[in-house]
Amino acid sequence: MGLFGVSLMAIVLAISEQANAQAQEIVITGREIVERLTRLEEGQKHLEQRIADVETRLGQRLDEVREFLLWGFGVTFAGIFALVGFVLWDRRTALAPAVRRIEELQERERRLEAALREYAAKAPELAEALRKAGLM
Secondary structure, eight states, X not given: OHHHHHHHHHHHHHHHHHHHHHHHHHOOOHHHHHHXXXXXXXXXXXXXXXXXXXXXXXXXXXXXXXXXXXXXXXXXXXXXXXXXXXXXXXXXXXXXXXXXXHHHHHHHHHHHHHHHHHHHTTOHHXXXXXXXXXXX
């Protein structure tokens, strides 16, 4: 019974300590409550200010990202237009000698036809050959 009594006494003491601790927490004056509420309000104001600062910085960062993207797209499109312009210029430059050669060949063909017609007026056999070929 001695061990049971000691155990019972330990349990009673532990319960009374908890009750005593709870009783001390419950005894808070109105002034302490006001002070704690004041500190909570100040903390809340501080948190609201930090949130506002974060929102401001986030807005600035988004503006910077938007500006960077606009510059990036601008540079990309400028490069594309420059490339298209170069391709068109190069094509025109590459075709110019071929166009010039074709014009020279057409002029030569006209002169040859004129010479053949002139000679065909004197040579009836040539005139007959040119008629058969559809050149006269």
